[in-house]
Amino acid sequence: MKFPFPGGNPAIDFGVLLLYLAAVLWIGLRAERGPKTVEQFALGGHRMPWWAVLGSLIAAETSAAFFLGTPAEGYALGNYEYLQLALGTVLARVLVAYLFVKPYFTYRVTSIYQFLGLRFGTKTKSAASATFLLTRLLASGARLYVAAILPVLAVKLLWGSPVSSGQELLVYAISALFLTLFTTLYTVAGGIRAVIWTDLLQAGLMLSGGLLTLFLLFQRIPWGSSSPLAEAARLLAALPWADSGINPHKNLWENLGAIFSSDYTIWAALIGSTFTTMATHGTDQDLVQRLLTAKNHHRSRLSLILSGLTDVPLVFLFLTIGIFLGLLARSAHDPRLPSQANEVFPYFILCQTPPGIRGLLLAAIFATAMGSLSAALNALATSFCEDWVFRFLPAATDEKIRVRFLRGSTVLFAFLSIAIACATAFFVLRSPRARILPIVLGLFGYSYGPLLGVFLLGVLTRSRGNDFGNCVAMACGLGVVMVFSGVPQSILGFFSPGGETRLNWLPCVSFPWRVFVGSCTTFLVGLCFPPFPAPRVRTL
Template sequence: MSGASGWGLAIDGVVILLYFLVIVGIGLYAGRNNKSLQDFALGGHKIPWWAVLASIVAAETSAATFLGTPAEGFKTRSFAYAQLAIGTVLARIIIAWLFIAPYFRYKVQSIYEFLTIRFGPRTKDTASSIFLLGRVLGIGVRLYLGGVILVVIWRFLFPGAPVTLETYFWGIVFITLVTTFYTAIGGIKAVVWTDLIQACLMLGAVVFALFTILNHIPGGLGEVHRQLSTQDTSMFQTGWDAAKPFGDALRGMLENPYTIMAALIGSTFLTMATHGTDQDMVQRMLTAENVAKSRFSLVLSGLADIPIVLAFLGVGMLLWVRYQVTPDSSLPSAHNEVFAYYIIHEMPVGIRGIIIAGVFATMMGSTSAALNALATAFIRDFYQPYIRPQATEQQSIRAARISTAVFGLLMILVATGAAYTVLETNITIIPLALGVLGYGYGSLLGVFLLGVLTEKRGNDVANVVAMLLGVVAVLFLGKVNLPGVSLHFQPDLHFQPVNWDFGTLMPAWWPAIAWPYYVFIGCTVTFLLAILFPRRESDPAQL
């Protein structure tokens, strides 16, 4: 390594180190006055709306967005993925006027407490369990990208050195441990204020990346237009092939994740679940001073999604043009690694360090919020009601910090499994990360909609059965094919890929429905089954 490159790496290293010190310092400072679980979970309802807005944006813009969305643009050479943002805006408007007010009115810390008030403890316990499992899996999958950036750095520092699953593992461990440390101490205030910095850094990084990549393309915008003129780059796509018979055309449309129908139906229901029934997102909204400011932050964050996702897709498309015009034999075969490769190898010194810090920022922002939400839900829904009903505030905060660490360890295991799966299949991370949420979140949305839209329907036992059948419906009706790993001990300890194909029991003519529709399927099945049963006299009083 030359002296110049050595100095460049040193400068980048200092920039990244400063970023970590600032983030951890803010996290620790923010948590200095956490004297109750409400302070730890909701920040005393004293967070300004603009900080809540930035926190929501940072949570949505995970590493799966920072590296995964450019991978979608690089792979598809279109803005089709961005049309899903239409559904996110529609969903936020519905959530703002349907869910937010009841959560504030009944002063819940875990939103699943609302289900206890409305139906009873069984519904609450099932919903909270689905959230805990789904969020660990969802964030764990995203954390795999923490390994990606460090693997690309490793290849840059040590050309020719082997890259194994262990290389990804240590990158995942590093990011998770740092994030878990400041989240466990600082609580939701640490999450929101560090998210504000991370959102600003992320937005600045993607804007700079767009201009830098364009500057590195010989011929500039003219060459970009020439290369992309042969591609269907349009944002709005129906997925309908009029040349095929009706049945085949319908099947093709339902199997395509990036269509206008997927945006209006699939993405709307998916966002209603992730932003209305997921403790991770809703907890941020509940830190606002009142209902009106919470609603404003939520809707405005949806409008911000559209230019953000277009920018990230633009990065991927420009990268495709860049490497079409000037091919690079060392370009990674994994689409998820292309943007990271460009950052490490072609960004200017110093700026490169800032953008790498931006990648870390997106991972830490979404992970810290998830850890805090997981801890809050576990303490309010299981620890205080069942494990230690007489717990003091200090005991509850201590338990929340311990559970934060435990959930961090679980995420490391999931992220390592995701890294192995991506290495074996070379799939892009977005469908995997968002698809995982779809398996159970439809059931969550179905039972919450039953709670807010009806007064005398649904009971505590029938709801549990309906929610479980909602999950089953997604797996089978969606013909879900789950990649996974298993441990084998002969002749030595090693991973072996496994495949769970739920589509084998469905008829051949049934479509393998695309992942944006999973929540819609689960929600519909859960709601229609649960609404058949009236409230029993033994169930809690109506709201």
């Protein structure tokens, strides 16, 4: 059989990949030999060192969507404007560290939505938990789809003849099934400790894979001068790094409309990205659960803030990979180069890297996918059981039974993630111009704004908000985001082609601003409701 990869039969790559999978499985199964209690399964007994929590946070943030999606943004846009959004993530982590972390430790919650139950009541807790479960499940499925892009592209190259949409969808499904079942195995066995220790390996592999890719690209690009490094530095420095979004020839309202409808501006970085990161790192059980495994809130804060400082160089690294891919594509004129920006980096890995190194990069992609998926499954199971299932169990229920429910819920969400990954693949096959990061971040934008708004109401006020009012506020937040993100226009256009033009007068906000709009709306509406006659407010 003739292989389209350099070096012929990629047996070395499969060997490297199998070695990585064996190492992950060994670490995951030995991390916690059968957690006996809910606290051990979900929080690791609060015994994780801060540097392990830091590595796990980095692994969580650098999912397969980040590993493949960030180069796709650099390739498609050809500049560093996306890097602006990383600035807001640093500020947001500091705010989260001093607003949310200590209350979670003070109340000794397992699911962070229990905090809302203590502060407001059961309805608020249930609404927030349901929002997290739905949003995180959708986002995890979308990230799982991203990880399956590379196996699909490999099959296309090996097949030799055109692959139908149905065959492509089948490969997506098989890839998602394999990755999920393997990840679920050690997640069910070891709980959060298995997640964190395997994340450390996965974070190191991701970083080394990114640096190695950048070096290979630098070697492949035909630089024109005698000093390639100096030429590359001049080229990158000349690219746009920031965009104010302001046009001096437009009036105030026109400029505001342009700013809110643009994906990457300095305002989206300092405001929109700050609110988005506050939501993902302060109100998302997936990331916060890792923070709660630290010994105390001081070490948890340290891990969180340091993770923000690593975010900027990581984004810069992977954007540069995308920009270099664009330079290489323009100089090589490869007729087999995929037309979709999402597939260019996977194509480079498969067809333009030597054996062994290619296996390492394949392992890095699987590592990013498995790291984010394992934590998501553990967080989904924890929130589902703590906020929903355990309330129907007798108070004296044995801890072993509760842990069994946690493990069973982990398996349930694993299969649901596979189904959503297949649905995402079907959507992208029907919409080939869709980009990865707007898909993943757009999912958060609709629901995490209301979630952040009600948490801010809980930590910033002591005498406002109640169970009923919070549900109204969250519904208003979601409704406003949907209106201002173009949902009514899309619905009208679907049922009446061309009819969406009748709603073009509505302002439209881009995905970095959605959490900001939703959280502000929820917070302001929630302020209008006083507490019930017997408030459940506790001193933080």
